[in-house]
Amino acid sequence: MKILLNYADINFRKQQKLNSKTGLNVGGFDKVIEFNPELLGDEFYKEHGSFVANNKKGAGYWIWKPYLILKTLLEYSNEGDYIFYCDSGAMFINSVEYLIEALEKSNQEILLTEIPLLEYQWTKKECFIELGCEGDEYKNTNQIQGGFILIKNSRNTIRFFENFMNVCSNYKLISDVMDENINKDLLSHRHDQSLLSLLAKREKLEVFRDISQYGIRPWQYIKPDRDYCIRKYPNSTYPQIVNLFRRDNWRKVLVKEKIKDLIGARLRY
Numbered sequence: 716m717k718i719l720l721n722y723a724d725i726n727f728r729k730q731q732k733l734n735s736k737t738g739l740n741v742g743g744f745d746k747v748i749e750f751n752p753e754l755l756g757d758e759f760y761k762e763h764g765s766f767v768a769n770n771k772k773g774a775g776y777w778i779w780k781p782y783l784i785l786k787t788l789l790e791y792s793n794e795g796d797y798i799f800y801c802d803s804g805a806m807f808i809n810s811v812e813y814l815i816e817a818l819e820k821s822n823q824e825i826l827l828t829e830i831p832l833l834e835y836q837w838t839k840k841e842c843f844i845e846l847g848c849e850g851d852e853y854k855n856t857n858q859i860q861g862g863f864i865l866i867k868n869s870r871n872t873i874r875f876f877e878n879f880m881n882v883c884s885n886y887k888l889i890s891d892v893m894d895e896n897i898n899k900d901l902l903s904h905r906h907d908q909s910l911l912s913l914l915a916k917r918e919k920l921e922v923f924r925d926i927s928q929y930g931i932r933p934w935q936y937i938k939p940d941r942d943y944c945i946r947k948y949p950n951s952t953y954p955q956i957v958n959l960f961r962r963d964n965w966r967k968v969l970v971k972e973k974i975k976d977l978i979g980a981r982l983r984y
Contacts, residue, residue, distance in 0.1 A: 716745050716746065716792065716793070716796040716797070717743060717744045717745050717746075717796075717797045717799070717811060717815070718744065718745065718746050718747070718748060718787065718791070718792055718796060718797065718798045718799070719734075719735065719738040719739075719742065719744040719746070719747045719748070719799050719801060719811075720747075720748050720750070720783065720784065720787050720798055720799065720800045720801070721734050721735065721738075721747070721748075721749055721750065721800070721801055721802070721803045722749075722750040722751065722779060722780070722783060722803065723749070723750075723751060723803040724751060724752055724774065727803045727804065728751075730803045730804045730960075731749060731803040733806050734801060734802075734803045734804075734805055734806060734807075735747040735749055737806045737807040737808075738801070738807050738811075740807075741807040741808060741809070741810070742799075742807035742809075742810055742811045742956075743810040743811055743812055744799070744811060748787060748791055750779075750783045752774065752779075755779055755782065755783065756786075759779070759782055762884075763775060763778055763782075763884070766778065766886055767779075770890060772891070773906060773907075776889045776890055776891070776906040776907065777861070777883075777889075777906050777907040777908075778883050778884070778889060778907065780800070780861065780883075780907050781876055781879040781880040781883050781907065781911075782880060783800075784798070784800055784864070784866070784876050784879075785873070785876045785877060785879075785880050788866070788868055788872065788873050788876060789873065792868050793868060794868050794869060795867065795868060795869075796867075796868045797811070797815055797865065797866070797867055797868075798865075798866045798867075798868060799811055799814070799863075799864070799865050799866070800863070800864040800866070801862070801863055801957065802862040802863070802959070804959060804960055805862070805863075805927065805957040805958065805959045805960065806957060806958050806960065807956065807957055808955060808956065808957060808958055809953075809954050809955065809956045809957075810956075811865070811956065813953035813954065813956060814826055814865050814923075814926065814953060814956060815865070816953075817923060817950060817951060817952070817953055818865055818867065820950070821921050821950060823920060823921060824866065824867040824869050824871055824872050825864070825865070825866055825867075825872055825875065825915075825920060826864075826865035826866075826923055827859050827860065827863075827864060827911075827915050827920060827922050827923065828859070828860045828863055828922065828923045828924060828925045828926055828930070829857040829858060829859045829860060829912075829922045829923075829924075829925065830857060830858055830859075830860055830925060830929070830933075830936060831857055831933045831936055831943045831944055831945045831946070832857065832858055832936055832941055832942070832943050833854070833855055833856065833857065833858070833942045833943065833944065834853060834854050834855070834856055834857070834858045834909075834912060834913075834916075835854040835855065835900055835901075835942075836900060836901060836902045836903075836941065836942060837858050837901070837902060837903060837904070837905045837908075837909060838858070838901075838904060838905060838909035838912065838913065839893045839898050839901055839904045839909070840893070840894070840897045840898050840901070841887065841888060841893060841894070841897075842888050842909055842910060842913060843913070845885070845888055846882070846888075846910075846913050846914070846917065847917075848913045848916065848917060852916065853913060853916050853917075856916065856944075857922075857944055857946070858905065858908065858909070858912045859908070859911060859912035859915050859916070859922055860908065860925065861905075861907050861908035861911050861912075862908075862959075863925075863926050863927075863957070864911075875914070875918065878914060879910065879911060879914055882910050882914065883907055883910055888910060889906050889907060889910060890906070891904055891906075902940065902941070921950065923948060923950055923951045924948040924951035924953075926953070926955065926956040926957055927955065927956075927957050927958065927959040928955060928958060928959060929959065930951075930955065931955050933945045
């Protein structure tokens with residue numbers, strides 16, 4: 716079973732519907748689970764309701780993400796099923812089978828992708844200290860993404876996401892509250908993504924190329940104040956899987972991406 720998992724509040728409902736539709740028609744999923752704030756359930760709000768209500772950014776700094784992933788692993792899927800969490804602001808242009816094939820070749824049960832931006836500029840120092848991740852192998856390596864996560868349901872992946880949920884439940888780590896004196900190099904904290912990135916690095920998980928248009932053209936991340944490292948990924952022979960459009964009109968994004976592809980092709984020749 717291949718399950719697509721997404722989440723949206725009323726502001727992203729249209730994007731979520733497009734994500735679900737293209738997931739079924741193009742992505743090759745057998746089922747879609749569409750979460751929204753109401754479907755998180757009483758248990759979630761009993762534990763985290765006050766935090767979510769007091770922190771509007773990301774509906775509680777995206778604390779719902781590890782919760783709904785873990786809930787899907789435990790309640791809505793079986794051992795051996797594939798679960799793909801995808802940000803709602805993305806549409807599928809290729810099948811998830813490419814990623815499943817890459818995952819199986821890696822002998823892992825979690826496929827995570829990265830961006831070409833160094834961790835130390837996007838994760839507050841408190842997280843490095845609390846999680847015991849203060850070495851260069853954490854700080855000076857690319858940050859792992861939280862928007863695309865492929866998981867094979869198993870005891871090991873359940874354990875990993877239980878740990879992810881526990882770490883995100885430490886509000887002083889997931890939130891923007893920080894000591895400015897020790898975060899002078901920080902450009903912006905990335906909340907759940909920062910914590911997922913450090914946990915994955917601590918587990919020494921092999922990472923893969925971004926599955927969106929930014930994986931094809933990673934230089935689009937480059938800005939004067941950003942330290943970056945553009946790498947090659949021999950393990951990532953798959954094509955672009957999704958087009959990321961977030962709040963933009965998806966049709967306009969597709970046109971822009973086609974133009975960029977044409978320009979890139981001309982420059983190569």
